[in-house]
Amino acid sequence: xxxxxxxxxxxxxxxxxxxxxxxxxxxxxxxxxxxxxxxxxxxxxxxxxxxxxxxxxxxxxxxxxxxxxxxxxxxxxxxxxxxxxxxxxxxxxxxxxxxxxxxxxxxxxxxxxxxxxxxxxxxxxxxxxxxxxxxxxxxxxxxxxxxxxxxxxxxxxxxxxxxxxxxxxxxxxxxxxxxxxxxxxxxxxxxxxxxxxxxxxxxxxxxxxxxxxxxxxxxxxxxxxxxxxxxxxxxxxxxxxxxxxxxxxxxxxxxxxxxxxxxx
Amino acid sequence: xxxxxxxxxxxxxxxxxxxxxxxxxxxxxxxxxxxxxxxxxxxxxxxxxxxxxxxxxxxxxxxxxxxxxxxxxxxxxxxxxxxxxxxxxxxxxxxxxxxxxxxxxxxxxxxxxxxxxxxxxxxxxxxxxxxxxxxxxxxxxxxxxxxxxxxxxxxxxxxxxxxxxxxxxxxxxxxxxxxxxxxxxxxxxxxxxxxxxxxxxxxxxxxxxxxxxxxxxxxxxxx
Ligand SMILES: Nc1ncnc2c1ncn2[C@@H]1O[C@H](COP(=O)(O)OP(=O)(O)OP(=O)(O)O)[C@@H](O)[C@H]1O
Ligand SMILES: [Mg+2]
Numbered sequence: 001x002x003x004x005x006x007x008x009x010x011x012x013x014x015x016x017x018x019x020x021x022x023x024x025x026x027x028x029x030x031x032x033x034x035x036x037x038x039x040x041x042x043x044x045x046x047x048x049x050x051x052x053x054x055x056x057x058x059x060x061x062x063x064x065x066x067x068x069x070x071x072x073x074x075x076x077x078x079x080x081x082x083x084x085x086x087x088x089x090x091x092x093x094x095x096x097x098x099x100x101x102x103x104x105x106x107x108x109x110x111x112x113x114x115x116x117x118x119x120x121x122x123x124x125x126x127x128x129x130x131x132x133x134x135x136x137x138x139x140x141x142x143x144x145x146x147x148x149x150x151x152x153x154x155x156x157x158x159x160x161x162x163x164x165x166x167x168x169x170x171x172x173x174x175x176x177x178x179x180x181x182x183x184x185x186x187x188x189x190x191x192x193x194x195x196x197x198x199x200x201x202x203x204x205x206x207x208x209x210x211x212x213x214x215x216x217x218x219x220x221x222x223x224x225x226x227x228x229x230x231x232x233x234x235x236x237x238x239x240x241x242x243x244x245x246x247x248x249x250x251x252x253x254x255x256x257x258x259x260x261x262x263x264x
Numbered sequence: 265x266x267x268x269x270x271x272x273x274x275x276x277x278x279x280x281x282x283x284x285x286x287x288x289x290x291x292x293x294x295x296x297x298x299x300x301x302x303x304x305x306x307x308x309x310x311x312x313x314x315x316x317x318x319x320x321x322x323x324x325x326x327x328x329x330x331x332x333x334x335x336x337x338x339x340x341x342x343x344x345x346x347x348x349x350x351x352x353x354x355x356x357x358x359x360x361x362x363x364x365x366x367x368x369x370x371x372x373x374x375x376x377x378x379x380x381x382x383x384x385x386x387x388x389x390x391x392x393x394x395x396x397x398x399x400x401x402x403x404x405x406x407x408x409x410x411x412x413x414x415x416x417x418x419x420x421x422x423x424x425x426x427x428x429x430x431x432x433x434x435x436x437x438x439x440x441x442x443x444x445x446x447x448x449x450x451x452x453x454x455x456x457x458x459x460x461x462x463x464x465x466x467x468x469x470x471x472x473x474x475x476x477x478x479x480x481x482x483x484x485x486x487x
Contacts, residue, residue: 058390060386060389060390083392083393083394084392086389086390086391086392087391087392089390090390091387091390093383093386093387095383097381097383097384097386097387098387099384099387099388099402099406100384100406100482100485101402101405101406101409101482110391110401111391111392111393114391114393114397114401115391115392115393115397142483142484143482143483143484143485144484145482145483145484145485146483146484156387159387159391160390160391163391163392
């Protein structure tokens with residue numbers, strides 16, 4: 001998988017991104033380029049700005065300084081282009097955030113209907129295909145409150161995919177899940193990665209990172225402390241801090257966690 | 265003994281007359297509720313999502329109205345009206361009730377909107393919806409459901425408060441009760457009868473709102 005895709009164009013370019021909340025500087029100049037088809041896994045201690053970084057990309061959080069480009073398009077908060085840019089970026093949240101009042105199918109269809117003005121019938125058909133893709137077709141008529149965490153997260157992935165995004169952002173998609181439900185979500189993400197989706201994933205699931213990531217980014221204290229291939233970061237990190245952190249999450253999450261059917 | 269029965273009968277014979285008043289009571293209530301709900305919901309949206317002018321307007325409006333006795337608002341509108349544009353008593357009563365309830369409904373809807381998890385709005389925005397679309401397609405369908413029991417309670421208050429219209433001489437249920445009580449010299453019995461009528465209306469309304477609530481309940485969700 002790794003290196004299977006030609007790393008062609010950079011699709012996402014983050015340049016010297018800064019963000020402060022009140023007096024605490026959370027992002028202190030992050031620069032990162034993600035190529036088309038690449039899977040980047042971001043790891044780092046709690047509170048280090050991983051979520052903030054993802055949220056700055058689609059402007060759920062407004063950065064203080066720095067530029068972000070999606071393709072050739074500079075992402076800015078001028079209202080005119082923001083909804084356009086967000087359509088091209090799929091986001092999956094830690095706590096799913098499915099729309100509670102809609103069925104799984106409606107959750108997936110609502111984006112194409114409201115945002116892309118697709119007609120209802122086509123949108124529902126598309127939604128059904130996306131649900132099939134994540135193995136949730138049989139729960140299409142269920143409401144979020146009737147689904148398990150893993151099922152919710154798969155529907156949330158389908159919801160993002162229905163917008164046909166150029167890049168997908170995942171913010172700790174499995175950390176709100178019971179351990180036995182993590183596998184089904186990682187499996188879907190793995191399939192997505194194999195299909196060539198560009199992905200930026202904040203996750204401490206080592207098994208997933210090893211198998212699916214092209215690059216691991218170790219974010220600490222608001223800057224990228226180290227970055228490299230999974231082999232390098234996991235086996236031969238340059239920095240002592242990286243090594244410490246890796247062994248810490250290996251202890252917490254298991255060194256090769258929950259990837260179904262991969263037994264390494 | 266016979267005397268009491270005669271007079272009691274007199275009151276009972278006035279029930280159709282009282283019921284005609286119910287029609288006016290309901291008219292006042294329904295119109296005031298419709299106007300008050302529209303204004304309350306709109307101002308709640310201003311309060312939560314509006315810029316600072318709309319936000320502050322909603323806050324100040326709600327605070328002022330909620331600190332005035334309803335009767336003061338009724339008289340203010342009536343006399344203001346009669347001095348400037350001559351609002352008929354009926355409309356003075358309706359508008360006063362509408363203003364009064366709208367202030368409380370701002371708080372009901374604001375609470376319901378703010379009770380929706382922030383992640384719902386973020387997920388909608390992340391899909392590329394505008395703020396307006398997010399509010400109408402995602403936030404309101406959920407928060408309006410949550411508001412139903414509180415709104416229903418407020419609606420019964422409006423129904424009962426519509427009795428205030430009697431001070432303007434509108435012949436709604438309360439005013440007619442007063443006439444009947446004076447004519448029959450049976451105030452106690454009369455007011456028990458009109459009390460029962462209010463009770464029945466309130467009960468029927470509360471019951472049907474509970475039905476609505478369970479009908480639109482989101483499967484699997486508590487509350
Ligand atoms: N809206 C906000 N207002 C104020 N402070 C915030 C806000 N969002 C995040 N922070 C702070 O910014 C810092 C970074 O938060 P962030 O959520 O990006 O960290 P994280 O790396 O995702 O952590 P975790 O692994 O716990 O999810 C934290 O100290 C957090 O308290
Ligand atoms: Mg986070």
